[in-house]
Amino acid sequence: MTTSPPKALITGAGSGIGRALAIEASRSGHDLVLVGRRQEQLEGTAALLDKAQLQLVAADITTPEGRADIVAATGNRLDVLVNNAGRLAVGRLTDLDDAEIAATVGTNLTAAVQLTRDLVPALCAAQGRIVNIGSMFGLIAFPYFSAYSATKFAMRGLSDALRRELSEFGISVTYVAPRATRTPAQGSFAHLVEPFGMALDDPDRVARRAWDGIMAGRKTIYPGPGERIFALLQVLAPSIIDMALTHKAGSAKAQAALNSYTKQKEA
Numbered sequence: 001m002t003t004s005p006p007k008a009l010i011t012g013a014g015s016g017i018g019r020a021l022a023i024e025a026s027r028s029g030h031d032l033v034l035v036g037r038r039q040e041q042l043e044g045t046a047a048l049l050d051k052a053q054l055q056l057v058a059a060d061i062t063t064p065e066g067r068a069d070i071v072a073a074t075g076n077r078l079d080v081l082v083n084n085a086g087r088l089a090v091g092r093l094t095d096l097d098d099a100e101i102a103a104t105v106g107t108n109l110t111a112a113v114q115l116t117r118d119l120v121p122a123l124c125a126a127q128g129r130i131v132n133i134g135s136m137f138g139l140i141a142f143p144y145f146s147a148y149s150a151t152k153f154a155m156r157g158l159s160d161a162l163r164r165e166l167s168e169f170g171i172s173v174t175y176v177a178p179r180a181t182r183t184p185a186q187g188s189f190a191h192l193v194e195p196f197g198m199a200l201d202d203p204d205r206v207a208r209r210a211w212d213g214i215m216a217g218r219k220t221i222y223p224g225p226g227e228r229i230f231a232l233l234q235v236l237a238p239s240i241i242d243m244a245l246t247h248k249a250g251s252a253k254a255q256a257a258l259n260s261y262t263k264q265k266e267a
Contacts (some may be wrong), residue, residue, distance in 0.1 A: 005053065006126075007078055009033040009070070011061055011115070012085030014041025016183030017133060019048070020207030021082060026050045028215060033074055035059055035085070061085055061111040071118050078122035080214065083112040083155075084133040089147040090189045095262055101147050108151035113158065120166070127170030131214055132159045134177045136223065139231045140241060143249040144192060144258065152177075163219065174214050176221045178206045191261045195254035196245075 008025045012018035014036035022034055022045050031053035036042045039058040046054055057073045059066035089096050089104040116130060123130065137145050138152025159175035166173070180189075180198045193200065201223065213221035222228055234241050248254060 005029050005031045007031045008080035009074055009078055010082040010084055011035045013045055014038055017203045017206055018084040019045045020203040023048055024207050024211035035070055061115055062106050067115050067118055074122055076122055077125045078119055079126045079128045081119055082131040088185050088188045091144055093146045104147045105151055109154050123171050124169045129172045130162060131174045134175055136177050136179050139177060140234050143245060174218060176210045179223045181206050191257035195251055195257055196248050
């Protein structure tokens with residue numbers, strides 16, 4: 001009897017962490033359903049993959065029509081769902097308009113909830129795994145990332161809730177919290193990297209660590225011990241984190257970078 005390879009669906013697979021995760025999943029022998037808004041970017045990812053059964057779905061996960069196309073392409077069985085698609089809204093809260101906030105929440109959170117709901121039957125059939133790509137900003141909230149951090153905190157809560165709700169169906173859940181990563185999206189906060197002393201990781205490194213943890217069945221995947229210490233401080237002594245980040249946020253470098261970025265957006 002021939003056993004079909006496991007199947008993984010990855011959203012936001014056209015670049016960055018999503019593309020790197022597709023490469024890792026292909027190497028591990030998974031058939032792939034790669035989702036993104038732009039066909040040409042998905043084709044760029046496909047060109048980098050090992051041989052695998054591959055479907056490219058150019059769809060907008062924030063729309064019912066886009067999600068319907070994804071569900072149809074997936075079929076009745078899914079082993080791994082990776083909710084990776086996301087967007088950033090960076091800057092002072094007072095400089096974010098309604099459209100930016102709605103698009104950030106809609107892509108990062110609402111669409112992930114809706115797509116996961118729609119794929120639960122296929123995940124049940126395989127007793128599969130949901131993987132939610134969060135962020136260290138979902139553990140330690142940075143100033144000027146308010147809308148983005150809110151969505152990543154919510155994704156962490158969603159992961160815990162789904163792990164408890166869907167366990168009776170044999171569905172597991174993994175929450176991945178990378179640090180800031182060198183991706184095309186990083187350009188939207190490049191001006192804040194130096195003022196906040198951010199360390200940027202390579203997406204290939206992030207994906208390898210994440211995929212190893214996913215295949216090992218881990219519930220949570222964090223970058224390293226340093227971030228775990230900061231996360232513990234956030235819980236036990238939040239005033240220390242408040243002082244450090246408030247100081248950096250108010251520094252002359254940070255304010256100058258924000259003012260320059262705001263002017264560029266308005267131009």
